[in-house]
Amino acid sequence: MRYQQVFWDFDGTLVDTYPGMVKAFGExxxxxxxxxFEIDSEDIYRAMRQHSLGTAYQRFxxxxQVDRDRLSKIYEQLAVPLLNETVAFPGVxxxxxxxxxxxxxxFLLTHRNRRALDRLTTLHLDQYFSGYVTKDDDYPRKPDPTSLxxxxxxxxxxxxxxxxxGDRNLDVAAGHRAGMAGALFDPEHLIVDESQPEIRVTRMADLQAWMTEK
Incomplete structure (x- = not known):
């Protein structure tokens, strides 16, 4: 293996959570x-994918002209059950x-709480992980490298x-700041490359081929 120690983001990298997130945000x-009729789901998706959920809150x-605290509270209530419908990306x-x-x-590094671990268990992926950091550990958010x-x-x-x-520049940047390499997973070519990852892929199969090539 090119790298023996692999750190993973959750949303949009291991598990395809964005459809549920966008649906919950719109609702x-x-x-x-x-x-x-004013809501453009594609705009919401791009804000989340290219930047972050926080950016989506700020923009929309x-x-x-809606209250952020109220929007956030309703979103969280709607998004939790939709996590149970998510699936892992092919090749993960x-x-x-x-x-x-x-x-x-x-290893897992996610801004989500421990429900992310529950979802990995349901998807039978937890068996592959040696350790993790979640929102509950209260580390600074990526791209700060403290959690890594x-x-x-x-x-x-x-x-x-x-x-x-990870699927965003902040994931790669966090890795680089920790002294690691970075891989950008960008299935739809949506990310403007600002983080200079060692590799950028649209499929996990391509990342596996690169990781295992001799």
């Missing part, structure tokens, strides 16, 4: 009084298993032997 806007609360299980079979380890460095210290990981895989 939350409607609940806040926005007319349904200003655009539609295979790459996770290949890392473990080669003597490597997988904490995992490295806890599990005796040499950052130079590690790679961070």
């Amino acid at each position: 939350a806007l409607v609940a806040c009084g926005v007319n349904d 609360t200003a655009e539609y 299980a295979e790459l996770l298993a290949t890392v473990v079979a080669s003597g490597g380890r997988n 460095l904490a995992l490295c210290q806890q599990y005796s990981v040499d950052p130079h032997a590690a790679i961070m895989i």
Whole structure:
């Protein structure tokens, strides 16, 4: 394996959560009084994918003049059950298993709470992970590398032997700031490359081929 220690983002990398997130966000806007015909789901998706959920809050609360706290509360209520409908991206299980079979380890770094771990268990992916950091651990958010460095210290990981895989520039930037390589997973070519990842792929199969090539 090119890298034996692999750090993973959750949303949009391991699991395709964005359809549910966009649906919940749109429904939350409607609940806040926005007319349904004014809402562009593609715009919401792009804001989340290219930037973050926080950016979506900032942009659309200003655009539609709605209260952020109310929108956030309604969104969280609507989004939680939709997590149970999410599926892993094709090729994820295979790459996770290949890392473990080669003597490597997988780690999870997510801004979600421990419900992300529950979803990995349901999808039978938890067996491939050696450690994790979630929102409940209260580390600074990516691209701050503190959470990655904490995992490295806890599990005796040499950052130079590690790679961070994510679907946004902030994931790659967090990896680089921790001394790791970075892989950008961008299925729809939506991300403007500002983080200079070591590799950029649209399919997990391509990442696996690169990770295992001799």
